[in-house]
Amino acid sequence: MSIVLKGLSKTFGQFPAVKKVELEIPTGDFVALLGPSGSGKTTLLRLIAGLEGPNSGEILFNGEDFTAKSVKERKVGFVFQHYALFKHMTIFDNIAFGLKVRPRKHRPSKEAINSKVEELLKLVQLEGLGERYPSQLSGGQRQRVALARALAVEPEVLLLDEPFGALDAKVRQELRGWLRELHQKLNITTVFVTHDQEEAMEMADTVVVMNNGRIEQTGSPENVYENPVTPFVYSFLGRVNEFRGNSLENYTPYGVDKPFSDKEVGYIRPHEIGLSRTFVNNSYPAEVSHVNKVGAAVRIELRRLDTDDLFEAELSAEKYNIMGGLKRGDQLFAEFQNLVIFNGNTLRNSEFELPPSNLVLRPEEVRS
Amino acid sequence: MKSELVSRQKKQSTASITKWVLIGSALSFLGIFILVPLIAVFTEALKKGVELYFLALTEPEALSAIKLTMITAAIAVPLNTLFGLIAAWAITKFEFKGKNMLITLIDIPFAVSPVIAGLVFVLLFGAQGVFGPLLAAYNIKIIFAVPGIVIATIFITFPFVVRELIPIMQEQGSEEELAALTLGASGWQMFRKVTLPNIKWGVLYGVILCNARAMGEFGAVSVVSGHIRGLTNTLPLHVEILYNEYNFTAAFACASLLAILALFTLFLKTIVEKAGG
Ligand SMILES: Nc1ncnc2c1ncn2[C@@H]1O[C@H](COP(=O)(O)OP(=O)(O)O)[C@@H](O)[C@H]1O
Ligand SMILES: [Mg+2]
Numbered sequence: 001m002s003i004v005l006k007g008l009s010k011t012f013g014q015f016p017a018v019k020k021v022e023l024e025i026p027t028g029d030f031v032a033l034l035g036p037s038g039s040g041k042t043t044l045l046r047l048i049a050g051l052e053g054p055n056s057g058e059i060l061f062n063g064e065d066f067t068a069k070s071v072k073e074r075k076v077g078f079v080f081q082h083y084a085l086f087k088h089m090t091i092f093d094n095i096a097f098g099l100k101v102r103p104r105k106h107r108p109s110k111e112a113i114n115s116k117v118e119e120l121l122k123l124v125q126l127e128g129l130g131e132r133y134p135s136q137l138s139g140g141q142r143q144r145v146a147l148a149r150a151l152a153v154e155p156e157v158l159l160l161d162e163p164f165g166a167l168d169a170k171v172r173q174e175l176r177g178w179l180r181e182l183h184q185k186l187n188i189t190t191v192f193v194t195h196d197q198e199e200a201m202e203m204a205d206t207v208v209v210m211n212n213g214r215i216e217q218t219g220s221p222e223n224v225y226e227n228p229v230t231p232f233v234y235s236f237l238g239r240v241n242e243f244r245g246n247s248l249e250n251y252t253p254y255g256v257d258k259p260f261s262d263k264e265v266g267y268i269r270p271h272e273i274g275l276s277r278t279f280v281n282n283s284y285p286a287e288v289s290h291v292n293k294v295g296a297a298v299r300i301e302l303r304r305l306d307t308d309d310l311f312e313a314e315l316s317a318e319k320y321n322i323m324g325g326l327k328r329g330d331q332l333f334a335e336f337q338n339l340v341i342f343n344g345n346t347l348r349n350s351e352f353e354l355p356p357s358n359l360v361l362r363p364e365e366v367r368s
Numbered sequence: 369m370k371s372e373l374v375s376r377q378k379k380q381s382t383a384s385i386t387k388w389v390l391i392g393s394a395l396s397f398l399g400i401f402i403l404v405p406l407i408a409v410f411t412e413a414l415k416k417g418v419e420l421y422f423l424a425l426t427e428p429e430a431l432s433a434i435k436l437t438m439i440t441a442a443i444a445v446p447l448n449t450l451f452g453l454i455a456a457w458a459i460t461k462f463e464f465k466g467k468n469m470l471i472t473l474i475d476i477p478f479a480v481s482p483v484i485a486g487l488v489f490v491l492l493f494g495a496q497g498v499f500g501p502l503l504a505a506y507n508i509k510i511i512f513a514v515p516g517i518v519i520a521t522i523f524i525t526f527p528f529v530v531r532e533l534i535p536i537m538q539e540q541g542s543e544e545e546l547a548a549l550t551l552g553a554s555g556w557q558m559f560r561k562v563t564l565p566n567i568k569w570g571v572l573y574g575v576i577l578c579n580a581r582a583m584g585e586f587g588a589v590s591v592v593s594g595h596i597r598g599l600t601n602t603l604p605l606h607v608e609i610l611y612n613e614y615n616f617t618a619a620f621a622c623a624s625l626l627a628i629l630a631l632f633t634l635f636l637k638t639i640v641e642k643a644g645g
Contacts, residue, residue, distance in 0.1 A: 051549075051550070071546075071549045072549060078550040080546070082543065084544050084546070084547040085544075086547075086561075087566065097551050101551065101552055149547075150551075152551075153551055153552055
């Protein structure tokens with residue numbers, strides 16, 4: 001089922017939690033609503049499910065206006081952040097609930113319900129645990145029961161609120177892969193909420209970045225990571241160096257016709273900073289202040305010798321070894337070719353005249 | 369080293385003295401104010417033999433008082449259970465203006481002296497009351513009649529079930545209910561299959577306390593009853609009449625019934641507390 005949100009807004013008292021949201025989700029898409037806590041993700045998800053009513057705007061399912069339809073009529077599967085399992089029912093009864101409450105003429109037979117529940121228990125890898133109560137399961141198992149319960153009614157949309165938020169890192173990692181596979185198998189339009197950019201990037205086909213009740217950017221994980229359209233998206237998705245105001249002049253290789261104001265901020269990701277031991281065009285001297293070699297990438301903290309700005313660069317282990325290892329106090333030359341400058345929320349780079357690329361010497365051997 | 373040990377021993381012995389003093393005073397307080405009177409009720413009741421005891425309980429006026437007490441409770445308790453469920457639901461699941469006001473109002477029967485409560489009903493429904501002429505026109509009698517007793521009892525016992533349910537329902541939130549709705553349950557199915565099982569022990573607890581008070585209420589009922597023997601006397605009122613007539617054995621025999629009710633209530637309450645975890 002496809003979902004379209006048109007100018008959707010929700011206000012709690014005086015507080016606008018969701019502001020004029022426009023979003024199109026095609027059938028079968030796997031969407032992450034990504035944003036910091038309080039950015040309105042849960043509220044947006046609840047609006048889609050019908051658990052909240054919007055103050056204005058429309059919600060279309062398969063092109064049909066569903067804005068005024070009740071929760072029951074929407075037939076969405078909803079997995080709550082804290083699972084909301086029925087404490088007093090066994091796992092079996094939890095999963096069977098949606099089938100048992102159907103009006104008699106649509107209710108499957110007892111045998112049909114039994115086999116459906118068994119099938120779902122198998123799908124979520126909890127065979128044999130049907131007689132237990134929710135309190136007798138681990139967090140990860142409860143999460144899977146919540147999912148099986150939602151899937152039992154065969155929804156055409158699956159909505160999950162921070163599905164792995166309350167789990168420890170290892171279980172979370174397992175469940176991510178598992179949910180991804182499940183989506184490939186069932187191909188239900190799925191929207192999940194997360195505040196963890198890594199989770200969104202790893203799992204989703206489409207990432208919707210939210211901030212302050214607004215959608216900042218929508219796109220594939222690669223797209224939002226490589227081409228953030230606002231400073232917020234830049235800083236929220238992955239590590240980034242920020243340079244502000246007047247000192248920005250020292251970073252652009254293009255020469256600037258007008259000076260930078262305080263509102264202008266330059267962003268560059270650590271892996272986009274070029275490092276070399278010798279001077280190349282448009283590079284600046286910097287001193288290594290710390291080296292962190294955990295994992296496949298090496299993080300290097302540096303201080304620019306001319307401006308005293310601190311920044312972080314990242315090299316692959318391989319490149320790092322080619323450079324012959326680094327230690328505190330080493331002097332290098334850093335290059336900020338990919339710096340992206342925003343004035344407020346507007347991109348300013350286009351105002352610069354870019355030099356012909358063949359004139360720029362890139363220290364290729366050390367770029368990661 | 370040694371002196372430290374001694375001082376520690378000293379401290380410990382002071383602590384244990386404090387402990388025993390506290391426990392001792394709590395127990396003697398309980399003994400003097402609860403246990404001794406309880407024993408006194410039963411010894412007085414049985415002083416002139418078991419035969420007289422049962423005679424006092426089975427004479428027509430006593431039986432009619434017992435019957436009226438039961439009828440009153442049988443009306444007040446279910447109604448207050450229903451009101452309690454509705455009010456607790458409204459307060460915990462919805463946001464609305466005047467919610468704090470409503471929570472305060474619920475406590476009024478606890479805050480107001482029962483005698484005042486009774487007087488208010490006399491002022492409303494009595495012959496000289498606000499609705500007096502209207503009721504007289506339709507020949508409906510509320511004050512000095514059974515309806516008045518029932519109304520006063522409902523008023524006095526209203527808070528028990530609500531008060532019990534509000535914290536339980538607040539703590540549980542409404543996520544399970546919302547989950548039921550997303551799974552296609554109707555409002556009634558949601559209530560019966562999700563809400564009620566989660567609050568059933570709280571409801572039962574509230575009902576037990578509500579019942580104990582409904583059967584034992586004296587002040588408010590005394591004002592509206594009119595003390596008509598065999599007609600508008602509840603058990604507590606009957607005890608008072610017998611006592612005022614120096615019929616001590618019969619008075620204590622009837623009082624012992626109320627004491628048994630209290631003990632039974634405590635017993636049930638303990639069981640429900642255990643079962644509800
Ligand atoms: N029922 C509510 N009443 C009042 N404010 C609310 C309610 N639900 C959410 N909010 C507010 O709306 C904002 C967005 O909340 P939410 O959608 O839960 O954010 P997120 O899920 O992104 O953390 C928050 O500031 C929150 O305090
Ligand atoms: Mg949330």
